[in-house]
Structure formats: C-alpha cells, structure tokens
Amino acid sequence: MSENSHIKVIVGMSGGVDSSVSAYLLKQQGYQVEGLFMKNWEEDDNDEYCAAAEDLKDAQAVCDKLGIELHTVNFAAEYWDNVFEYFLAEYKAGRTPNPDIMCNKEIKFKAFLEFAAVALGADYIATGHYVRRELRGDKYVMCRGLDDNKDQSYFLYTLSHEHIAQTLFPVGDIAKPEVRRIAEEQDLITHDKKDSTGICFIGERKFKDFLQKFLPAQPGVIEDTEGNNVGEHEGLMYHTLGQRKGLLIGGMKEGSGEPWYVVDKDIDRNVLIVGQGKDHPRLYSNGLNANQLDWVDRVGPKGTTRCTVKTRYRQEDINCTLLVGDDGLARVLFDEPQKAVTPGQSAVFYDNEVCLGGGIIDSVIK
Known part of the structure; x- marks a missing residue:
C-alpha cells in the first residue's frame, strides 16, 4: 500500500488537459483522488451554456476513465461578488484589470480550498497550474514552473505560504508537450483540447460586446x-x-x-x-507605484531590495529596485525604461526562480 493512500486530494477539474493529467499523476502516486468541477458563471446564451456543459462533460469523462469521483459546486455568487464586480469597477475607472489573478485569489484558493477541506474532507487540493512548491526552512515558497513558456506564477502571486502548503501542483515540473503526451498515452479525452484563453471562468467571447452588457459606453x-x-x-x-x-x-x-x-x-x-x-516616448516609463500588495511569506521585503519584476504575463524579467514603504505601498525603479506599463495590471516580483509576491500597478513613474 502506498504511503500516500490515506491522504485525500481534491483536484480542481476544469475539463482541460492540465487538470486531467494532474489527477492521473496523483492517482499514480497513490493518493486518494477525487475531482471537483466548479461552476462560477451563470451563462446567459446558448454558446456559453454549450461551452460550460462541454467542459463538465470532458471532466466527467476523464474522472470516469481514471475511476475517481467527480463532485460539482456552484461558486457563481462568490465569483460575481469578489471577482466580477472588481473587474467591472476597474474598467469603469479606466484601468485594465487582470481577472485571472483575482479569480485565483478569491475562487480557486479560497472558496475551492475551504469547500474541499470542510465539505469533502480534503488533506490537500491540487490544480493544473505550472508552478512548483518547495519547502525552505519552515515555510513553502512558490517557484516558477519548469516550462518557461507555461510558467503561471504571475497569476498566482497572491497565494500565501499557507495556501501553497495545502496545494499540490503535479504538472509544475513537466513541460506542456509532455503533459499532452501523457494524456494521449492514457487515452484521456482532453489530450488534444486547446488551452482556454478567455476571461477566467467566463470563457472566450467578443470582449467589447460582453463589456457593453454590464457597463454603458x-x-x-x-x-x-x-x-x-x-x-x-x-x-x-x-x-x-x-x-x-x-x-x-x-x-x-x-x-x-x-x-x-x-x-x-x-x-x-x-x-x-x-x-x-x-516606440513613442510617451509609452515608456522609468518605474511604477503599486498597492494592494500580497507577499507569499506574508511579510515581504522591507526597505530597498534588488529583484526582478514582470508587469505582464510572459514578459522578460525586468531588473529593478523595489522600495516598500511602511504604508504598504511599493515604488519600483527599472534599470531601463519599460514600454506600456499599464495601471490595473499586476507587478510581480521574483528572486531568481522564487516568486516573492506582487501588487496592482497604481501609476507609472515617467
């Protein structure tokens, strides 16, 4: 019997290949694995309904293939209150928010984590994110995924070390092509399903038309x-x-x-x-000011720190000096001017492979 056989892990099943392979790998490692499909948006047209139903159908097919139970839960109210209203408020204020980051913070690593522990008796949750966790000293840190092209630490900077301690990331040290190969080898229906690129849990749609439903132009x-x-x-x-x-x-x-x-x-x-x-000069800035800071270690750097920063996903690391004040605000000075640093987006800080945390870009420094 596996040493993991008494450990219960609830995998967030999205109907995609990454969560499918995560569930498979955990089962191979001997854990008690169950899946959870989260419904977080109330669809208002047939296309949306069909896409959500297809995802649930795929998640169920994978769980059936693996011989594990699939639970479902509706977090639509939590999503609306804690993610979507923030998303709309930021757009209304003229900023460009990143809803995926707020979705991870409020839904996947709050509502899901609490539901899995309390209602389903989970010891851990697991997701298909491309990040790694490492125990350093007495706290877990979050490291970039080994596949540079898929690393998702930018979207997960709001996680604390306590969240990371309760979460497994089975594909974090695997390259995406290998994940697809495993899925195909195991005859999982999601092996060739394309990655989702739409708004977190809302999906792909004509963005302008969608926004006009909720905010008058x-x-x-x-x-x-x-x-x-x-x-x-x-x-x-x-x-x-x-x-x-x-x-x-x-x-x-x-x-x-x-x-x-x-x-x-x-x-x-x-x-x-x-x-x-x-390359208009007005597009460039020498730094940024950030608020709403979240640090993985719950403490964060004090005073002046040399590190790197990303101001958008898949951006090359920017060398910078980070100054965190007693007021909880961050001032970031780039070594070289940077293009199109956008208020409302997130600035995420790194010490080599370790994600330190980040905050919301409030303004740029010209």
Whole structure:
C-alpha cells in the first residue's frame, strides 16, 4: 500500500488537459483522488451554456476513465461578488484589470480550498497550474514552473505560504508537450483540447460586446500628444496602452506617417491620447507605484531590495529596485525604461526562480 493512500486530494477539474493529467499523476502516486468541477458563471446564451456543459462533460469523462469521483459546486455568487464586480469597477475607472489573478485569489484558493477541506474532507487540493512548491526552512515558497513558456506564477502571486502548503501542483515540473503526451498515452479525452484563453471562468467571447452588457459606453475624443483632436473613441475601457487596432483614426497619417498607438488615458477628461509609432516616448516609463500588495511569506521585503519584476504575463524579467514603504505601498525603479506599463495590471516580483509576491500597478513613474 502506498504511503500516500490515506491522504485525500481534491483536484480542481476544469475539463482541460492540465487538470486531467494532474489527477492521473496523483492517482499514480497513490493518493486518494477525487475531482471537483466548479461552476462560477451563470451563462446567459446558448454558446456559453454549450461551452460550460462541454467542459463538465470532458471532466466527467476523464474522472470516469481514471475511476475517481467527480463532485460539482456552484461558486457563481462568490465569483460575481469578489471577482466580477472588481473587474467591472476597474474598467469603469479606466484601468485594465487582470481577472485571472483575482479569480485565483478569491475562487480557486479560497472558496475551492475551504469547500474541499470542510465539505469533502480534503488533506490537500491540487490544480493544473505550472508552478512548483518547495519547502525552505519552515515555510513553502512558490517557484516558477519548469516550462518557461507555461510558467503561471504571475497569476498566482497572491497565494500565501499557507495556501501553497495545502496545494499540490503535479504538472509544475513537466513541460506542456509532455503533459499532452501523457494524456494521449492514457487515452484521456482532453489530450488534444486547446488551452482556454478567455476571461477566467467566463470563457472566450467578443470582449467589447460582453463589456457593453454590464457597463454603458462613455464616448469621448481622441487627442494626439500635442492636444489636437484627431478622432473619437467609444469608451476608454475598450483601450489599453500600446494598442493599435480598433482606433477610429486609421486613415490619418499626418506627422511622421506612422500608425497611431494608445500612449495614455486622461481619465478625468475621458480623453484617449495617441501618438505615432510603436516606440513613442510617451509609452515608456522609468518605474511604477503599486498597492494592494500580497507577499507569499506574508511579510515581504522591507526597505530597498534588488529583484526582478514582470508587469505582464510572459514578459522578460525586468531588473529593478523595489522600495516598500511602511504604508504598504511599493515604488519600483527599472534599470531601463519599460514600454506600456499599464495601471490595473499586476507587478510581480521574483528572486531568481522564487516568486516573492506582487501588487496592482497604481501609476507609472515617467
């Protein structure tokens, strides 16, 4: 009998290949494995309903194949209150939020963790995220996934060492192609299912149409960096820094003759500011200010620290100096100017392979 046979692990089953292989690997390691499918969004059209039903069907097929029980739970109310309303408020304020990060914090590692422990008697939960956990001293740390192309630590920086101690990440030290190979070898129905790229638990959809259901558009003018009126926008929330597509000034080639890019937003005046050229100087900043800080060790660095930072997913690490004040706010100074650092997104800090934590970008330092 395996030494793990008395340990119960509840795997968050999404209907995708990563959670499928996670469940398989844990079963191979001798754990008592059960699955949990989370329904976190109340679909309001047939396409959404079909996609959610397909995911549940795939999760059930995998669990049947592995001989494990699949539970279902509805966290739609928690998702709306703690994730979606935040998402809408940020967009309304002209910022560009990352709902996946808030979803991980409030749903996958709060509601799911509590439900698995209390209702299902879990010793651990497990997910298909590409990160690794290591015990260093008396606390767990979160390390980047071994597959650089799939590392998801950026999305999980809000986890504390207590969360990590209660969570297993079976695919964190495996490359994605190997995960798919294992799934195919085990004849799991999800082996060739494409990865989801939509909003966490809401799925893929026409973003602008979706947002308009919940937030009325507030049209305004588009100005160039000299203050000249060059067009109209349908709402600041539909635009993000560095964006080229979707600007209603495509025919204008005055000045340098180069394409127009979003370089700033004037929230108070509801004005979208554009400049010509993908490397317009206005797109660059020398640092950022961050709030709503979360540290994996619950303490965080004090004073001045040399580390690296990512201001968006899959970005190359940026060398920086991090200054954390007694007020719980962070000031980050880049070694070199960085492009399109976007308020509302997350700045995530690293010490080599270890994710230290992060915060929400409040403003940039020019």
